Amino acid sequence: MAAKLRKGDRVVVLAGRDKGKTGEIEQVLPKEGRAVVGGINMAIRHVKQSQTSQGGRVPKALPIDLSNLALVDANGKATRVGFRFDEAGNKVRYAKTTGDVI
Numbered sequence: 001m002a003a004k005l006r007k008g009d010r011v012v013v014l015a016g017r018d019k020g021k022t023g024e025i026e027q028v029l030p031k032e033g034r035a036v037v038g039g040i041n042m043a044i045r046h047v048k049q050s051q052t053s054q055g056g057r058v059p060k061a062l063p064i065d066l067s068n069l070a071l072v073d074a075n076g077k078a079t080r081v082g083f084r085f086d087e088a089g090n091k092v093r094y095a096k097t098t099g100d101v102i
Contacts, residue, residue, distance in 0.1 A: 003028065004071075004081040004093065005035060009102075011069040012078045013040055018064075022072060026061070034063035073098050 005011060005025060012022045023037040041064045049055030070078035079097040086092050086101065093102040 003030065005066060005069060010072045011035075011037060012072050013037070013064065013068060014070055014078065015068045016041070016064065025069075027063075028066075029063055032063065033066050035066055035069060036061050036063050037069070040064060071095065071102070074100055 005028065007025050007028055009025050010022060011025060013019050018040045021040055023040045025035050026038050027036040029035065038061060041062045042059050043062050044057050045060045047053065047055045047058045071081055073079040073095040075098065077097060079095040081093050081102070082096050083091055084094055094100060095102060
């Protein structure tokens, strides 16, 4: 099945403690059905000091379920994603609210 949300997409969180916040997808984990969004679902991780890094309490973005994310359209609102074929016969994603190709 084709991916509706991909790395680099601007998304809004629909549910959870970060509801309403927007961010950019940094990594998609398709087998788990989750994605890592920059600045969303942050947690503190304690890192041991090494020769290359300082160590201490480091904030880290944890994965969030794809069902809790929605793509942001050109108007800045959440939209669902659909698929269609363009004039050249290529399969493209489009925003259901505006009909624009993503």
